[in-house]
Amino acid sequence: DTLDLNRVQAEADTRNVASARVLEKLGFVREGTLREDCVVNGEVSDSWVYGLLRREWRPSSEPAPAR
Template identity: 65%
Template structure:
């Protein structure tokens, strides 16, 4: 597992920073929205305790090096609008998975691309990763556009991998190698 130290990444419009207990309400607002969780691997949250538990798990992941979840915050207003996560680190192979969620009222404005670009650069430069993987529901065209814009390549298709909102959901696997990123 990598040695994770608190980091704040800055982009033109965003700050990406370690999450704290102060983010419980904002985190809940994102994941209680059925539009956000439509293609997520779980149901929308219905109790703020779910956000509290997720933040506690995030802090434990920081401590043991198993995951890095950064809050996506608007620079101008300090509003938490989502998060991006690097997790499932395989140190020997210098790879991990990436996940992200953005409040529905902020989608379609380039925030996800901007946030992921910063985190990917951090992953390759600071964490010395060679490969970052993502899996998405193939119906999530917006997420596919974000990944492909950033240089991820489709690598596989897994039918009925998840059950989301009571229905089977397929997965498309994407991969981004450091050499793709640097090209």
């Protein structure tokens, strides 16, 4: 609300499943894969792109909707 953002975006290396889990726990939705978009320690890697929209955001004090 303070920054009046409609969308927040994040990327995670596809090999970093723990980071992906954290993003999903925060409410981010995986939107796609960027193929060979970065180099980590000399190795080409893919990234997952995540997005979180204002209307989907649930502050930690609110319960998450049932899935």
